[in-house]
Amino acid sequence: MTRSMQRVAEAVADDPAGCAALTVTGLAERTGTSEATVVRTARLLGYPGYRDLRLALAGLAAHQQSGRSPSVTADISVDDPLPDVVAKLARDEQQTLADTAATLDTAALAAAVSAAATARRIDIYGVGASSLVGLDLAQKLLRIGLIAHAHTDPHLAVTNAVQLRTGDVAVAITHSGSTGDVIEPLRAAFERGATTIAITGRADGPVTQYADHVLTTSTSRESELRPAAMSSRTGQLLVVDCLFIGVAQRTYASAAPALAASYEALAHRHSPRHTR
DSSP states (O other): OOHHHHHHHHHHHHOHHHHHTSOHHHHHHHHTOOHHHHHHHHHHTTOSSHHHHHHHHHHHHHHHHHTOOOBSSSSOBTTOOHHHHHHHHHHHHHHHHHHHHHHOOHHHHHHHHHHHHTOSOEEEEOOTHHHHHHHHHHHHHHHTTOOEEEEOSHHHHHHHHTTOOBTBEEEEEESSSOOHHHHHHHHHHHHTTOEEEEEESOTTSGGGGGOSEEEEOOOTTOOSSOSSOOHHHHHHHHHHHHHHHHHHHHTHHHHHHHHHHHHHHHGGGGOOOOOO
């Protein structure tokens, strides 16, 4: 941080309630800085803009005034006993799975399965936590003999997407449905005739403009202000597993031998160690 940004950060840390009541101009005047400095400080602290920082400050002030412990997530506070944390997370994830299963469009899923099962090549795009889900899908498909690649580098994702054509499949994974680094390669694949699939929590998100098939996940348990993607990732993994099992069913004649071969190739790595 520059010195002027430090003054802004110190002001919001010392008086969150007072700063939450100020406009961006008011906070700039209070700290002897500029509106641009206030906005840059908010972004450096991890917020899209000053409005989001202001909302967070208001929430922090409310917690301080009520005497309650600050929250790590919507349901878990910093002083919750670990057994309570386990129980709350298990309950939330169970509900996410149930909500996702209840709202998943099985007709769209069946169409996505058909496209993937006969694809020459499958490209998968995701960033952040969604990239981990994409890697999981890719390694599953590879184990049953399909050509699948998960791209986590936005530049490589686009350069690979422009090589796709009719008969290929592109899968975009984005909870928000508005991640530019995921939308860009999906659009490139869509424009070149590949079958495109979006796995998203927002059925009306921008990513769906370039998706032939949209598979939605539950959004009810995920807050926009969260320390990590949790319930969104759980819903994505369920959809990915459904897609994979559907493809394995459709390609069983080739998938079963491929899966057996992969187990055999790795068997020696799982042999128990002999001790004296």
